[in-house]
Amino acid sequence: xxxxxxxxxxxxxxxxxxxxxxxxxxxxxxxxxxxxxxxxxxxxxxxxxxxxxxxxxxxxxxxxxxxxxxxxxxxxxxxxxxxxxxxxxxxxxxxxxxxxxxxxxxxxxxxxxxxxxxxxxxxxxxxxxxxxxxxxxxxxxxxxxxxxxxxxxxxxxxxxxxxxxxxxxxxxx
Amino acid sequence: xxxxxxxxxxxxxxxxxxxxxxxxxxxxxxxxxxxxxxxxxxxxxxxxxxxxxxxxxxxxxxxxxxxxxxxxxxxxxxxxxxxxxxxxxxxxxxxxxxxxxxxxxxxxxxxxxxxxxxxxxxxxxxxxxxxxxxxxxxxxxxxxxxxxxxxxxxxxxxxxxxxxxxxxxxxxxxxxxxxxxxxxxxxxxxxxxxxxxxxxxxxxxxxxxxxxxxxxxx
Numbered sequence: 001x002x003x004x005x006x007x008x009x010x011x012x013x014x015x016x017x018x019x020x021x022x023x024x025x026x027x028x029x030x031x032x033x034x035x036x037x038x039x040x041x042x043x044x045x046x047x048x049x050x051x052x053x054x055x056x057x058x059x060x061x062x063x064x065x066x067x068x069x070x071x072x073x074x075x076x077x078x079x080x081x082x083x084x085x086x087x088x089x090x091x092x093x094x095x096x097x098x099x100x101x102x103x104x105x106x107x108x109x110x111x112x113x114x115x116x117x118x119x120x121x122x123x124x125x126x127x128x129x130x131x132x133x134x135x136x137x138x139x140x141x142x143x144x145x146x147x148x149x150x151x152x153x154x155x156x157x158x159x160x161x162x163x164x165x166x167x168x169x170x171x172x173x
Numbered sequence: 174x175x176x177x178x179x180x181x182x183x184x185x186x187x188x189x190x191x192x193x194x195x196x197x198x199x200x201x202x203x204x205x206x207x208x209x210x211x212x213x214x215x216x217x218x219x220x221x222x223x224x225x226x227x228x229x230x231x232x233x234x235x236x237x238x239x240x241x242x243x244x245x246x247x248x249x250x251x252x253x254x255x256x257x258x259x260x261x262x263x264x265x266x267x268x269x270x271x272x273x274x275x276x277x278x279x280x281x282x283x284x285x286x287x288x289x290x291x292x293x294x295x296x297x298x299x300x301x302x303x304x305x306x307x308x309x310x311x312x313x314x315x316x317x318x319x320x321x322x323x324x325x326x327x328x329x330x331x332x333x334x335x336x337x338x339x340x341x342x343x344x345x346x347x348x349x350x351x352x353x354x355x356x357x358x359x360x361x362x363x364x365x366x367x368x369x370x371x372x373x374x375x376x377x378x379x380x381x382x383x384x385x386x387x388x389x390x391x
Contacts, residue, residue: 008271014306015243016272017225024218032211042209050217057221061245062305111202114195132176133199134206139176150179157180165195 006070014061023060024053027071031078034135038082048085052077071137072144079145117167125160132157230266231279232259235291237382240356241266242279242287248301249283251353254375255291290356293386296323298357307353310336314348321362324387328366350374362389 009026012019031052036045055077063073118126131137131145139150146153181189181196226245233240238255239262251269256262267273278284282300289295304312317335321327332349333342349360355374361383365371373380 011270012272015228015270016274017222017227019272020225021218021222024221028214028218029211032214033208036208037206042211046211046213046217049211050213053217053221057224061226064306064308110194110198111205114198114202129199132180134203136175136177136203138174139179142176153176154180154183157176161192161195161199165192168195 003067003069007065010060010063010065010070014063020057020060023056023070027074028053030071030135031074034075034078035082037130037134039085044085048078048081051081055081068144069138069141071141075135075137075141075145113168113171114164117164117171120167121160121164124156125163128153128156128160129164228270228273229276230263230270230273231276231284232262232266233279233284233287234259235288237291237379237386238262240287242283243270243273244280244283245303247305248303249354249357250303250306252356254355254379287356291386296387300357302354302357304353310344311348311351314345315352315358318349318359318363321359323359324389326362326364326384326389329363329371330366332363346372356383362387 009019009023013023028049032045032049035048035052036042039045039048052074056074118129121129128142128146131142137145139153142153143150148156177200184192226247228243228245228250230241230243233242235255238257239259240255241251241253241262242249243251243266251266253262253265253269256265263275279287280300286295286298286300290298304315307315313336314332317332318327329342329345329349330339332345333339336345338344345363349363350372352358352360352374355361361373361380370377370380370384
């Protein structure tokens, strides 16, 4: 990630519609997928993505550059909107994202037990694992999103993974 | 770097071995996810881009030289101090506001007020200013200097006292140096305690010229 490029992108997005279009094109799908993984319905996830970018459009000209990846700003808005969605009770049961059939039985069962284990972790542990492995964010993006340092991200991630591993091992017995 | 890869690279060999299966599973599972392709992306995009409150750029020819202005529906966003060359002013504007559309002309009241000021016929500005992107400290500084009357000067130390931060003289200097709308927000009326002009974005010569135009005793 290149913060200078991000900064220039923000500037373009502030001054012109085409610049905002660039920002939209780079991040729409990432934000949509983030929402989909947490909500599990295309329509709702797209509604949230649209709301995130509406808010971004309203806020971009007030956005003050703070040497942090712009992705973190968008994910922060998305996190709030996903939380609103849950609070509103609008969701039915969250359908888990359908896992693809990779054709290898062992791997499938391993991934099933990993997902089951994940569900038993605390919200915070689940989220840092999701952000890292599912949303595939960069360290600096997660750090800015969660307002902490890159180093503490590794520490939190390591602890969460150890707990996940312990749960999975216990289940396997 | 992706946090996933950065994390993996931080593990020692023993940890790598212990975590191997879990990390593999965590890496392959998301790849097999089936997330339907979004369908509303282009409709959303079109709607948002149409609503963008774009900045526009324009040049104003005045007795002091070519000034550049950036504005949107909420008002004036930025002003570039006069230069002799139209092309230089335009280049400076475009560097600061990349992609912004070049308007045929500045809004009439903006160009009128700037021309009148340069002619020595205007002492105060009335055009609406759009300061949304200004940080709170800088905003406080800019609000204070707006109170310095035409034809008078104050010191950096005075501004620092006025905002209630008498020791922040240097920070006041920086805030004024980054004034997005010089001339209209009259940072040229702020000078050093020793009576020296100190700095100005448009050069000290211009600062002196503006103060002479305003009849300030310097």
